[in-house]
Amino acid sequence: MKxxxxxxxxxxxxxxxxxxxxxxxxxxVLRSDPPAxxxxxxxxxxxxxxPVAFCREVLAAGSxxxxxxxxxxxxxxATGPKGLADTRTTADSYRTxxxxxxGILVCSTGVIxxxxxxxxxxxxxxxxxxxxxxxxxxxAAIMTTDTFPKTAEKELQLGGRSxxxxxxxxxxxxxxxxxxxxLAFITTDLDLPKxxxxxFLDAVDRSFxxxxxxxxxxxxxxxxxxxxxxxxxxxxxxxxxxxxIFDGALLGLLRDLAQAVVRDGEGATKFITVEVVGxxxxxxxxxxxxxxxxxxxxxxxxFGGDANWGRVLAAAxxxxxxxxxxxxxLEFCGVKVFxxxxxxxxxxxxxARRMKEKNVSVKLNLGAGEAxxxxxxxxxxxxxxxxxxxxxx
Amino acid sequence: MKxxxxxxxxxxxxxxxxxxxxxxxxxxVLRSDPPAxxxxxxxxxxxxxxPVAFCREVLAAGSxxxxxxxxxxxxxxATGPKGLADTRTTADSYRTxxxxxxGILVCSTGVIxxxxxxxxxxxxxxxxxxxxxxxxxxxAAIMTTDTFPKTAEKELQLGGRSxxxxxxxxxxxxxxxxxxxxLAFITTDLDLPKxxxxxFLDAVDRSFxxxxxxxxxxxxxxxxxxxxxxxxxxxxxxxxxxxxIFDGALLGLLRDLAQAVVRDGEGATKFITVEVVGxxxxxxxxxxxxxxxxxxxxxxxxFGGDANWGRVLAAAxxxxxxxxxxxxxLEFCGVKVFxxxxxxxxxxxxxARRMKEKNVSVKLNLGAGEAxxxxxxxxxxxxxxxxxxxxxx
Numbered sequence: 001m002k003x004x005x006x007x008x009x010x011x012x013x014x015x016x017x018x019x020x021x022x023x024x025x026x027x028x029v030l031r032s033d034p035p036a037x038x039x040x041x042x043x044x045x046x047x048x049x050x051p052v053a054f055c056r057e058v059l060a061a062g063s064x065x066x067x068x069x070x071x072x073x074x075x076x077x078a079t080g081p082k083g084l085a086d087t088r089t090t091a092d093s094y095r096t097x098x099x100x101x102x103g104i105l106v107c108s109t110g111v112i113x114x115x116x117x118x119x120x121x122x123x124x125x126x127x128x129x130x131x132x133x134x135x136x137x138x139x140a141a142i143m144t145t146d147t148f149p150k151t152a153e154k155e156l157q158l159g160g161r162s163x164x165x166x167x168x169x170x171x172x173x174x175x176x177x178x179x180x181x182x183l184a185f186i187t188t189d190l191d192l193p194k195x196x197x198x199x200f201l202d203a204v205d206r207s208f209x210x211x212x213x214x215x216x217x218x219x220x221x222x223x224x225x226x227x228x229x230x231x232x233x234x235x236x237x238x239x240x241x242x243x244x245i246f247d248g249a250l251l252g253l254l255r256d257l258a259q260a261v262v263r264d265g266e267g268a269t270k271f272i273t274v275e276v277v278g279x280x281x282x283x284x285x286x287x288x289x290x291x292x293x294x295x296x297x298x299x300x301x302x303f304g305g306d307a308n309w310g311r312v313l314a315a316a317x318x319x320x321x322x323x324x325x326x327x328x329x330l331e332f333c334g335v336k337v338f339x340x341x342x343x344x345x346x347x348x349x350x351x352a353r354r355m356k357e358k359n360v361s362v363k364l365n366l367g368a369g370e371a372x373x374x375x376x377x378x379x380x381x382x383x384x385x386x387x388x389x390x391x392x393x
Numbered sequence: 394m395k396x397x398x399x400x401x402x403x404x405x406x407x408x409x410x411x412x413x414x415x416x417x418x419x420x421x422v423l424r425s426d427p428p429a430x431x432x433x434x435x436x437x438x439x440x441x442x443x444p445v446a447f448c449r450e451v452l453a454a455g456s457x458x459x460x461x462x463x464x465x466x467x468x469x470x471a472t473g474p475k476g477l478a479d480t481r482t483t484a485d486s487y488r489t490x491x492x493x494x495x496g497i498l499v500c501s502t503g504v505i506x507x508x509x510x511x512x513x514x515x516x517x518x519x520x521x522x523x524x525x526x527x528x529x530x531x532x533a534a535i536m537t538t539d540t541f542p543k544t545a546e547k548e549l550q551l552g553g554r555s556x557x558x559x560x561x562x563x564x565x566x567x568x569x570x571x572x573x574x575x576l577a578f579i580t581t582d583l584d585l586p587k588x589x590x591x592x593f594l595d596a597v598d599r600s601f602x603x604x605x606x607x608x609x610x611x612x613x614x615x616x617x618x619x620x621x622x623x624x625x626x627x628x629x630x631x632x633x634x635x636x637x638i639f640d641g642a643l644l645g646l647l648r649d650l651a652q653a654v655v656r657d658g659e660g661a662t663k664f665i666t667v668e669v670v671g672x673x674x675x676x677x678x679x680x681x682x683x684x685x686x687x688x689x690x691x692x693x694x695x696f697g698g699d700a701n702w703g704r705v706l707a708a709a710x711x712x713x714x715x716x717x718x719x720x721x722x723l724e725f726c727g728v729k730v731f732x733x734x735x736x737x738x739x740x741x742x743x744x745a746r747r748m749k750e751k752n753v754s755v756k757l758n759l760g761a762g763e764a765x766x767x768x769x770x771x772x773x774x775x776x777x778x779x780x781x782x783x784x785x786x
Contacts, residue, residue: 044711045707046711047707075703078703081735112703112704112707113736115736296777310471314470314612316440317440318440322439323439325440341473382779384693385693385778
């Protein structure tokens with residue numbers, strides 16, 4: 001499985017250095033040779049972690065990126081000035097030992113409010129730079145409560161040559177727009193200009209910012225895209241339809257990873273697609289979709305297989321989105337249950353069967369306009385409570 | 394137990410008429426003779442239920458209120474024009490059978506999106522107006538998933554006479570500011586002028602709008618205050634300190650009921666006080682308090698007895714409230730764990746003991762200003778998931 005190192009010029013590795021108490025892999029490195037143009041999308045949490053501040057700073061400086069170091073087991077968040085100093089030390093230490101040039105980014109995920117265990121991290125860097133290191137996969141080393149690694153890869157023909165995309169993500173809990181303990185790393189060997197940033201941010205909005213597990217936005221959420229040009233193909237010389245093919249492939253890859261994060265949501269037993277249409281604006285469609293997707297009552301109803309679709313209307317009602325109660329309608333698991341403000345009679349047995357599916361859906365028409373947005377979420381189960389009631393132990 | 398009918402001139406009763414499938418009491422009536430000045434605070438949910446629209450209309454018309462009818466088992470929400478017609482029919486039917494004058498208010502709580510079972514309701518009204526009815530308590534008849542009735546009563550000496558306050562509330566799930574499947578009925582025999590409305594609304598804000606169980610705001614939330622003047626004492630002739638005594642007693646009674654709702658939150662095992670200080674504005678303090686109180690990660694940590702206080706900072710960080718990361722500090726279960734942006738070392742055993750208490754607290758200083766607000770919430774347990782996974786069955 002090449003995943004994040006599938007595009008030319010990328011390599012990746014992981015190791016276990018003792019940040020996690022259970023001995024599992026907890027430090028990963030992703031390298032690009034030649035160094036790559038870097039793009040980042042970060043949490044909007046005001047208590048953003050030290051590595052988020054550090055990555056913003058490195059990307060703003062504009063140098064091309066050779067390395068991303070990622071540790072799991074400790075978020076280095078709410079750690080004050082020492083936290084930022086520790087992140088700098090991590091990057092400097094890797095630079096010295098690896099003798100690699102170019103910008104180095106650092107990401108962390110795990111427990112909040114504990115200082116980074118620097119001796120363990122130093123040991124991990126030595127392992128990754130030495131001959132013994134790197135036997136574990138990168139995508140395994142970035143996991144926390146994830147039950148499987150999330151990876152993706154694609155190959156396109158553009159300008160007569162092969163262009164590749166790769167990706168790895170970790171998720172599980174604290175998943176909510178902007179963006180959760182979500183870390184995602186996307187690679188491509190296409191040469192992307194700095195001006196590609198808005199296209200990248202829009203794709204993040206339509207993928208990672210459209211998923212939610214529990215409504216908690218983390219201090220560490222980060223999506224990084226590295227484009228190293230090793231394919232020999234430059235985005236700027238592609239024609240419009242080729243650009244559209246690449247943009248679509250990137251969005252598709254981001255969505256695949258984002259949806260994998262939801263499918264592996266803490267304790268999730270169902271994958272729920274929440275489509276909102278008929279909104280006066282995209283902002284309203286997002287607000288309604290987010291409220292429905294985050295509602296513990298909607299999520300527990302799906303877990304229990306209870307077709308209590310009134311909770312969807314209640315959530316849309318408190319979302320702040322404009323709704324027209326005389327035109328609002330709702331499809332629940334593919335069955336229209338509410339039409340133009342009135343409940344419809346329905347076959348409860350058929351509905352019970354549909355609720356048992358692994359993939360379920362809600363389609364809500366607010367009856368107020370033309371805008372739409374889609375969210376993906378999961379149900380709320382006993383296991384979510386269990387996992388999060390004892391995360392640190 | 395007189396509770397809601399403790400003040401002079403009030404009487405209350407309940408009956409079982411078959412709206413609930415399990416045969417439990419499901420229709421209550423609260424009467425005031427003489428008819429009372431009525432005040433109401435309602436859900437801001439855009440999908441507000443038919444009875445909410447009806448109560449707003451009756452109160453706006455300004456006539457004094459003789460009766461409040463309350464059914465549980467069916468919320469009469471998302472039921473279209475027929476829902477409003479059913480509420481009117483309910484009030485008209487009671488008026489005809491009871492031959493009582495004055496305004497009649499109607500409240501409903503229960504499942505959303507099902508038409509009100511009018512034959513059952515009609516039977517219940519006949520029972521309440523006939524000689525056989527009213528053996529069940531009012532506070533029991535308004536319960537849904539509540540495990541105990543929530544009532545309160547107070548007696549004051551004002552203007553040399555006895556003035557009484559009474560109250561009953563139902564809560565359990567869908568509890569969130571503005572205001573949940575929360576119904577509360579407050580009575581007093583003091584004579585209150587219409588101009589008392591802002592004082593009442595402020596008290597609701599500092600009580601029922603400062604509690605949250607699951608972040609879901611319902612379609613039916615209603616707090617009604619009836620003041621019938623039967624004590625012979627008028628608020629307007631009280632001196633400033635007597636007015637303050639009454640206002641304080643009303644706020645205290647509302648808080649007692651609101652906190653009882655939280656203590657009986659669906660599946661709750663802990664009562665959590667979330668105090669936010671050092672905010673730039675009350676709005677910011679509320680936003681941070683609400684985010685912390687609603688965070689599934691904070692709530693499951695309390696359920697599991699895991700002192701994962703970093704989640705409190707993360708929730709405050711995404712709340713939108715302004716925070717000063719160099720001055721922010723946090724007391725968790727009475728222990729300062731984070732001071733001026735830095736984590737403090739702590740005694741994990743002592744903290745584990747404190748986490749086992751039934752009443753726990755979080756005090757967060759945002760370090761940004763002088764404003765404060767307090768929320769009350771409960772933990773998120775297996776039983777919350779169980780109760781809400783099968784509510785309709």
